[in-house]
Amino acid sequence: MFYVYLIESLSNHSQRYVGMTVDLKRRLQEHNAGKSIHTSKFKPWQLTTYVAFSDRAKAESFERYLKSGSGHAFANRRLW
Structure with missing residues (x-):
């Protein structure tokens, strides 16, 4: 399995x-x-x-998306 993960700093919640x-x-x-x-x-x-993800390419694609402008907006609404 391939994991796309989101982590947040405990010392600085904006990171x-x-x-x-x-x-x-x-x-x-x-x-x-x-x-x-x-x-x-x-x-x-x-x-x-x-x-x-079971597919590496799909995991890499989703990670790239989350690092993009629209991906940031999606993550802020749905994942954080």
């Missing part, structure tokens, strides 16, 4: 991150351990939403 992984638990632990350059400044993180 949010969208990513994709095959191991959701391990990836969240990496974010909270400061192993990601994009999220290390705002740890700890909490998982807000995730969507599972």
Whole structure:
């Protein structure tokens, strides 16, 4: 399975991150351990939403969409 996930910083609630992984638990632990350059400044993180896909291309496409302008609007209305 491929997971597209949305996490929110517990130290700064305005900081949010969208990513994709095959191991959701391990990836969240990496974010909270400061192993990601994009999220290390705002740890700890909490998982807000995730969507599972059996197809990698569909997961990548959905992640790209969520990082786009209309995807941000959709996520703000439906996923955060």
